[in-house]
Amino acid sequence: MPEFRLYNSLTGEVEPFAPADGSTVRLYTCGPTVYNPAHLGNFRTFLFEDLLRRVLRMRGWGVEQVMNLTDVDDKIIKRATERGITIRALTDPVVTTFHADREYLRIQAAEHYPRATEYIAEMIALVERLQANGVAYRADDGSVYFAIDKFEGYGRLSRLDTRKIRTGARVAQDDYAKENAQDFALWKSAKPEDEACAAAWDSPWGRGRPGWHLECSAMAMALLGETLDIHAGGVDLMFPHHEDEIAQSEAATGKPFARFWCHGEFLLTDGAKMAKRVGNVSTVADLREQGVSAAALRHFVFSTHYRKQLNLSAAALEASIEAVRRIGDFSDRLARETAGSPALSEAADTLLVEATTVLSDDLNAPRAVGALFEFISAANRALDSRGSDPAALGRAREAFRQVNGVLDIVPDRGTSGGELADWVEAQLEARTQARARRDFAAADAIRKSLEEKGIAIEDSPSGTRWKSVR
């Protein structure tokens, strides 16, 4: 197997990667802020991380993944206040929705989904550590800030020259009493509305709540140790979120916070970043309503490299729906064939080599999808010309299973079992009899009625097959 390589935002280069301990990758992925169901832009990033996770496992490593759930922040407090409920009451249902959406998209579960509000003690301890190290200060408003000029190398990840970050209008609008406009809050003193919705905790600095960046550092270190193998998220998190995480983590421990930083690019809609503020978001619920399967969305997302912007369009989704249909048909065929040929076996070997090679090269999923289609063509050809070797078929099934185990784009289709299946089989039997007496009008009528119910049929020398196409 070729060396596994991954783009590292820290260096701006694709570098060889292996977990520090040689066996388990400690992966931290920034998760959703749970005040609203995550949109497809968010899920593009989570899908990229799912791919990363699966490729790491394909490489034979274990993965210990953490995805945080930010359940306390300004927006959450604002909304909870509007509704007169606690932040917990607001966020619980959103967390449930997040996991339902995640499962629909077949994103594998991380090992840990820590909620910020359950790690308050760890966050306070981290702030105390930073204070002891002289890089945090308490301001007149009672909040505690990180002094970025005390941390050498601030801005290294995002390559932003700190002196060039404008300290003008928008930054100055901040209500907080920072010494330097670029300093960020570690601990925010509580306001009455924070108390009202149960978003305040006791601390050495009085009642308050954690700053946003703090939670990731505290939870990552609590669950994965002080140096992560990989820290991933969307590109918009690079600055200031990840920059601040690095500053506060490294200022506390004196150790590198993450060996690799990986960032997924945006999903665009109508040529603009999908974001709530732009008002162009769509959700998993919208997708389901439009009849776009998880398989189709996964195909769509993995058709473009994760470090390239991807534009969501009806036409592109439609193409993915068709592409996934072909993959599904092939999958069905592989399941019902009984033997293969040397050509099939050869195609299987090629697929395995190609897919592992390109996926190991900075997660080149588009090429892996290409390799999969080349395999499908070659395998169909081999299967058409018949073979007599069950082992060759076994190799093809295994190769297909392995590659699909990473991309996971074979659609779910109910073609057996249940009342529907019994009914369809009865219809097909009636049609077969009609065809036998050459009553094609009756046969076509049955086919048409099945189509109206979303059942497509295919006649073959060995009988008639059916599949659900919705």
Place this chain on the structure above:
RNA sequence: GGCACCGUAGCCAAGUGGUAAGGCAGAGGACUGCAAAUCCUUUAUUCGUCGGUUCGAUUCCGACCGGUGCCUCCA
């Protein structure tokens, strides 16, 4: 204003200093009672534009045009 990225067939999208993967859509053919599925053939002498480097550039450099993002909460 600062910093990045992107611009490849009708659409989506890989890619390499040596002559353009794959998918969708389209066209023709085989198979089929007709379909569907599958297979075969076919669709960019050309990779935003103009220069430069080179024996040779889509791939490197420069300028320009167009698009997107980050610099503020943000996947």
